[in-house]
Amino acid sequence: MNENELENLISAWLDGWISQSDSDALQQVLIDDPKARARFRELSSLDSALRDLAHDNACSGSPPMVPSEQLSSAQAPNVIPTSGGFGASTWLQMMMVALALLLVGGVAYQLGRVDSPNAAVKSTPNLKTVATEKTISGHATLRHVAGMQWSAESAGYRQGDVLPKGRFEFEKGVAEIDFFCGATIVVEGPAKLDLESDWSVRLLGGRLRANVPPAARGFVVKAADSEIVDLGTEFALEVQSDHARVEVVDGEIKLRGGRHDGQHLLTGDARSLVGVGHENTSWDLSKVVDVQRREAEEQTKRFDQWKTAMAKLKDDRRLIAYYPVSESSSGRFLKNAAPTGEELDGKFVGQVNRGEGRFGEKSTGLGFARPGSRVRALIEGEFEAFSFACWARIDGLDHKYNALFMSDGYENGELHWQIDNDGRMMFSVMVDDTPGAGEGPAPDSRFHRIYYTDQIWDITHSGKWIHLAAVYDPVNRVVQQYLNGEQISSESIPDRFYVEELRIGPAEIGNWGQPLRKSPDFAVRNFNGAIDEMAIFSEALGADEINQLYESGKPSGY
Amino acid sequence: MVCTRMSEDAPNQPVSGEEFVRLLIEHEPMVRSFLRGLVPTWTDVDDVIQNASLIAWRKFSDFEPGTAFGGWFLTIARFEALKHRTKMARSPLVFVDHLWETLAEEAEGDSPVLTPLLEVCLKKLEPEKRNLILKVYSPGAVMREIAPSTGKSEQALYKIIQRLRRVLLECVNRLRTETIG
Numbered sequence: 001m002n003e004n005e006l007e008n009l010i011s012a013w014l015d016g017w018i019s020q021s022d023s024d025a026l027q028q029v030l031i032d033d034p035k036a037r038a039r040f041r042e043l044s045s046l047d048s049a050l051r052d053l054a055h056d057n058a059c060s061g062s063p064p065m066v067p068s069e070q071l072s073s074a075q076a077p078n079v080i081p082t083s084g085g086f087g088a089s090t091w092l093q094m095m096m097v098a099l100a101l102l103l104v105g106g107v108a109y110q111l112g113r114v115d116s117p118n119a120a121v122k123s124t125p126n127l128k129t130v131a132t133e134k135t136i137s138g139h140a141t142l143r144h145v146a147g148m149q150w151s152a153e154s155a156g157y158r159q160g161d162v163l164p165k166g167r168f169e170f171e172k173g174v175a176e177i178d179f180f181c182g183a184t185i186v187v188e189g190p191a192k193l194d195l196e197s198d199w200s201v202r203l204l205g206g207r208l209r210a211n212v213p214p215a216a217r218g219f220v221v222k223a224a225d226s227e228i229v230d231l232g233t234e235f236a237l238e239v240q241s242d243h244a245r246v247e248v249v250d251g252e253i254k255l256r257g258g259r260h261d262g263q264h265l266l267t268g269d270a271r272s273l274v275g276v277g278h279e280n281t282s283w284d285l286s287k288v289v290d291v292q293r294r295e296a297e298e299q300t301k302r303f304d305q306w307k308t309a310m311a312k313l314k315d316d317r318r319l320i321a322y323y324p325v326s327e328s329s330s331g332r333f334l335k336n337a338a339p340t341g342e343e344l345d346g347k348f349v350g351q352v353n354r355g356e357g358r359f360g361e362k363s364t365g366l367g368f369a370r371p372g373s374r375v376r377a378l379i380e381g382e383f384e385a386f387s388f389a390c391w392a393r394i395d396g397l398d399h400k401y402n403a404l405f406m407s408d409g410y411e412n413g414e415l416h417w418q419i420d421n422d423g424r425m426m427f428s429v430m431v432d433d434t435p436g437a438g439e440g441p442a443p444d445s446r447f448h449r450i451y452y453t454d455q456i457w458d459i460t461h462s463g464k465w466i467h468l469a470a471v472y473d474p475v476n477r478v479v480q481q482y483l484n485g486e487q488i489s490s491e492s493i494p495d496r497f498y499v500e501e502l503r504i505g506p507a508e509i510g511n512w513g514q515p516l517r518k519s520p521d522f523a524v525r526n527f528n529g530a531i532d533e534m535a536i537f538s539e540a541l542g543a544d545e546i547n548q549l550y551e552s553g554k555p556s557g558y
Numbered sequence: 559m560v561c562t563r564m565s566e567d568a569p570n571q572p573v574s575g576e577e578f579v580r581l582l583i584e585h586e587p588m589v590r591s592f593l594r595g596l597v598p599t600w601t602d603v604d605d606v607i608q609n610a611s612l613i614a615w616r617k618f619s620d621f622e623p624g625t626a627f628g629g630w631f632l633t634i635a636r637f638e639a640l641k642h643r644t645k646m647a648r649s650p651l652v653f654v655d656h657l658w659e660t661l662a663e664e665a666e667g668d669s670p671v672l673t674p675l676l677e678v679c680l681k682k683l684e685p686e687k688r689n690l691i692l693k694v695y696s697p698g699a700v701m702r703e704i705a706p707s708t709g710k711s712e713q714a715l716y717k718i719i720q721r722l723r724r725v726l727l728e729c730v731n732r733l734r735t736e737t738i739g
Contacts, residue, residue: 011720013651015701016599023650031657034664041665044595046727049676051600052587054695137645153650167649196601225700257698274703 001029001036010040014047020153136460138162139198140179145557146294148173149189159295159557160464167194176291182216183230185209186286196222207238209249209285226258226273235265236283243275247283296360298556303359309552313535314338320536321379323509325357325364334366334375334509346375346509355530358391358465358555365393365465365530366510373526374511379504379536386502387537388417388427389469389482389549394457395529397421403525404468405534406512409433410448413503416512417470418525423457425481425489426450427470431497449497451479453489463529467550473540474498480543484558485550487543509534578618581627582611587673588628589635592665596639596658598651606642610635636662669734679729683722691722 001009009026012018018026029036140163150156154169163177169192176186180198187193191206202222212219212230221228223237223244233251238244246253247270255263260271286294310324319338323346328335334346350372357363366375388405400421407414411433418426428450432438438445457466469482477493506513510527533553541549586607593603614621614634621630640659646652680688693704694715701719705712 007720007724011716011723015716015719016651017716018650020650023653027653027657030653030661037661037664041595041661041668042727043723045591045668046676046723046730048591048594048603049587049673050691050695050723050726052590052673053676053680054692055697057692057696164645166646225698225703227698258703 001025003039006036006039007043010043014043136162138164138180138460139195140177142175143178143184144176144288144291144295146174146291146298148175148557151190158464162460163195165195165197167192169193174286174291174294176288179216179219181219182213183219184211184288185221186211186288186291188286203237203239205239205241207236207283207285209236209283209287210234211288212251224258224274226260227256229254229256231264236285238283240275244273246271246273295556299360300362302554302556303363306359306553310337310533313549313552316537318537318539320344320381320383320504320538321377321534322536323375323534325354325366325532329354329364334377336377344377344379346377349374349376349513352510357530357532358393358553360555363532365391365532367530368510368527371524371526372511374513375509376506376513377509378506381503382413383502383504383538385474385538385540386415386472387469387539387541387546388471388535389467389537389541389546390534391465391467391532391553392527393463393465393530394419394527395462396459397423397457398528399525401426401512401523401525402527403508403510403512404527404531405536406508406525407504408506408508408513410446411503411505413499413501414505414507415472415502418512419457420452423455425453425456425468425470425483427472427479427481429472429497429499429502431499449494451481451489451491453481453483456483456488465555467553469541469546469549471540471546472502474500474502476540482543482546482550484554485547487546504536577623578615582614582631585628585631589631592632592668593635593639595665596636596662597642598646598649602642602646606635606639609642610638613638632666636666675730675733676726678733679726682729683725687718687722691719691726694719 006026006029009018009022009029012022013026030040142157142159142161142163145159149170149172151169151171154167157163157168170189172189174186174188175191176184178184179201183199185201185208187203187206187208189206191208192204193206193208194202194204196202199216199218200220200222208221210219210221210228210230211234212232214232217230217232219230221230221237223239223246226244226246228235228237228246231252231254234249235246235251235253236249237246246255246265248265248267250267252267253265255261255265255271255273258273260273263271265271307326313319314322314337316322317339319340321336321340321344322338323334324337325334327337332348332352334348336342336344336346338344351370352373352375353367353369354364355367357365368374390404392404394402397419402419402421403416404419405415405417407416410416410430412430414430416426416428420426428448430446430448432447435444435446437447439447451470467482467484471478471480471482473479474493477498479489479491479493480487481489510531512523512525535549589610590603590607593606594600597603597606610631614631617634621627639662640655643652643655643658680692683691690704690708693699694701701715702712705715708715710718
């Protein structure tokens, strides 16, 4: 690469319009060539100095100030002193306000993250608690999607995901995004957008409709050189390569920057922010209800496809038991749909709720939100292998162990399938239930082995349906576990943990029952979330078969 | 984010606070320039500086008066930039981690573009060109927007700006050598 080519690429990078292939080429030459890196640093440093100077130039005459609306009057001093310095940006001014407060008040104010202007300063009375609190990074939730096709250069997200700061690009489909400030946007593909904060998004291309309730007033959508500040209710925006246009559907917006700087627009008003206006733009934009309707239609279609697959699976002679919740729409029983018949039906104990399933309202899943909630079944017989599979929606891993499927007594050859508090799947079989035979610290510990996966879940996955499977194969001395049809662990069974005869006996879905215990106390392991389609096979299923279960049962958007 | 208690970790005396703000204002442009080559966009630079400043404030009691604040702050900013990198979505503006790390290491030895020298060089440009580049770099400006008013296509404008940057850099480097020599 010669100097000219290098400089072209660095320029395109600095100006933010480099293509992926050019970026790859630039990256390679920067890795290989120290001189290229020196040039890159020189140009980026100049870029920075130019920005500072231009900022000073643009702002000279008026000392930079934090707009008073961004700070509550109770906290903000009237004048924010900035003792010169170039390019003092808004964050720096806020920093100084915060420091001024610290100094003046002599109070322990907590300096919050200054991502959103409104969070510049906050007092946190209970600092000790905050110190260990869990945090998630993100600004919005992808609430509904329909017909979504992410572009190759964008990471794919699913319905329910928390969206981090950064670029999102999709070719097709429509997405409903709820910002944490309360604003909702419905974006139609093809679209490209930059999530900036809880309060701000930049539309780089595509069309959107923004709905801003009173609590989210001040939400900003940026397009080209303009900022659209929503003062309540709804507006539509389109950004194409040669033009950008905004129209107030209902309520009021304010334009900041660009050719209409300072204008207020009311219901029905429209402005071209860039390019020539198309006066009679027919917006025809999706509303929140449209996204939800389209999504519901897609889910219904997937639901019907799954029902066909389920009807076929019911006849699989390898099934010990099979509990698709949609097969028992009422009553206190969970029907066993496998050929083994009603002897193996499950019985609801305590508060077991039929809630929304993974295909939306028309489908169902079972919830076990109370400590006493459970579905009990008696499954007799001896087996040579186990395969367990189910769909689960984990709302939280509240307990040390959270039960999926558990044998009551956990006696020789019986199993436990659960998820621990750290989000790891656990599958275990009892080898020798004689108290004291075990290797654990307790004097009466029993001899068994737990096969763990790595962490598969954290709180960011809360509320999302996932497919779980565990295959216990004594013949081949291996335990394999799966997440969403993909094998995530495979561990051999050491000789001393080998168990020839497997059993289930009295057992529970979603909790651990210990009716034989001698004390009134019971371990709390109820599953906080929902479970559907628990399937138990008497043989070891192969990876392709587990994948098939996932593929035929996955909801739309997976 | 680990939140720490202000009153325990940061100095309480008003004099330290004022000193901190003074040092921060003095060194911010330098750190900003250092970060520009380490993260993809200006928004990212702002975010990183913001976090780095908060951390610097919390740790300000560790800072030894009389030593170089710039170097101390730079180390914090560099670490924050690499941390910030891991949170970013994929984009053509994002390079692989090890390249960022190399750039960060090498950038610490660089002398930043001196603003006074750049001002001299800007003055040497024809007024039309000087105004154009200042316009492109002014807050919130978008080249696509500016292009029509200059009678040039967007691509042509990119080229002009690229050329002006080269001219300015040559000028700054020449002046620097002259000043030092």
